Amino acid sequence: MNITNGRGRLVYGCMGLGGPWDGTSYGAAEIDQAAAVIDAAQNVGIELFDHADIYRSGKSEAVFGEVLARSQGLREKIQLQSKCGIRLGERGLDTHYDLSREAILERVNQSLKRLQTDYLDVLLLHRPDPLMDPREVADAVGQLMSEGKVRQLGVSNMSAAQIEYLQHQLEAPIVANQLEMSLLRRDWLESTVLVNHAEGLEYSFPHGTLEHCMAKGIELQAYGSLAQGRYTGARSADLSPAESATAGMLEKLAGEKGTTPESVLLGWLMKHPAKISPVIGTTNGKRIKACADAASVAAAMSRAEWYGLWVAARGSNIP
Template identity: 70%
Template sequence: MSGQPAAGSPGLSGRSAQELIYGCMGLGGSWSAEPYSSAHVDEAAAAVDAALDAGITLFDHADIYRNGKAEAVFGEVLAQSPGLRERIRLQTKCGIRLGEQGLDAFYDLSRDGILERVNASLARLKTDYVDVLMLHRPDPLLDPAEVAAAVGQLMAEGKVRALGVSNMSAPQIELLQDRLDTPVVANQLEMSLSARAWLESTVLVNHAEGADYSFPHGTVEHCVRHGIALQAYGALSRGLYTGAPSATQSAAEEATAALVAELAVKKDTTGEAVLLGWLMKHPAGIAPVIGTAKPERIRACAGAAGVAAAMTRAEWYRLWITARGSNIP
């Protein structure tokens, strides 16, 4: 298969896939057309500093985040911080169009669409290249030859160094890979202790309960076999297990929050590190994406790798079973 990486090869430019990633979707103010302010740039700078303090060097964007303002404020941070671009890696996504041609949203992974959106992202980010370009969502009108042409051109121009995907199944990745001259190096999926379809699908094969989960079984295994790094967005479950108690929490969610807090005390760490460590314990080498803009919460994630290494099999299963609210089959 053209451009296929060797099985087990590291996913992102020779680095281990098992790392923390900072997701920049929360930067840049509102999702409206209202311009960003200097306060939003300061907020972005504080988030970047906190991420660096936590040992994070990979920053995740998309052209649509805050209608482009997330990339724009990050570009301002780069412009104000000489040498920062050389210390970090950037990835951005394209393929979703919002509020155009009378539609709330549609997908566009055409050759011209990819080229247009990547060049716009580079301008907002104030950089000449991104380390990884990710195709944001599957486009039913996608022509693999067009994608290959666009990616090939961007790589030849030095604007993109590697290609990834997001929200794609194993067959969709394979279809793309057949035409690409470069390997798909990463797949970003929703994966967390609350969004467990990726995990449930592995044990509910030939089980009636499996019909409750739409995750395409075999996708995680395909990525592991072909050295495609798995990136987990929503990894902190949006504060479900580490925030203030909510009146809408289910019994399972309340029990899970209590267990996360118990393990954090036992391991002298934070609830955030416990949640991320649970993901990173999985042998697929999952890299969690941290989406909060709060510096204290970003720094609270720093101990995740250590938690993953120290977490016992029984503790890992206890978290999963508590979160699902019922025993495994």
């Protein structure tokens, strides 16, 4: 299976698996939860499962690996991607980044051990490291690929300029960029229409990143795509007027289309010509099932419906 499939598709984000973020161990309950979530995700057509070495202090990968070990043939039916580059609680620092050659090799080997697999379909570099030497990254990635441990390379939270800078040293193409993108967090979208507009100063998203990824065939993966349930389950009393209006519009459209607000919300993302792949992280099986119609909703969504949701979420008209 090749990640560069030319279309948006749902991705399951595994950060919620494995129990608490603290140093406590996982047990049968956490493994069973992972098994149930994997099954629910597969039932809605999800093939790509997204990890990171730091999720739940490694326990997200570990419980997933336990499920793989007891489920014959499962590994061949799915794609696995994981990330490295963030260190938590090490060397007297709460957080620091490390994309050195040694760190990449060390962390990938640890992820493979926890996941109980021989290879990652995709390795993502989790965040830009200001001390990164692209030649070191290229050397580490080249070694991992030659050993069959990594099949494709992507990035996360990187701009077009950062991707190009890194790509100059790499033999393998960068195939994915994972960014926070949703109807709630719209910096990625606002930046495209607020050029030469004072309101554009309110958004930090690096202009041109979407266009670069589209031109180069880099899959855009959207984490936070369900907006943490802000539009699809939050109490109305906790919502702003714009959020309340958006939630109401999602309900209305879902009723008209015979589907769920979650599918409409994700369909809105997938309607974009960048062919965005939403990453969903809920561990609730019913909510996973509620996302099943996203691609078909995207295909059927009208331009007026798409813009209507954007304007509702903004709380004001576009320029």
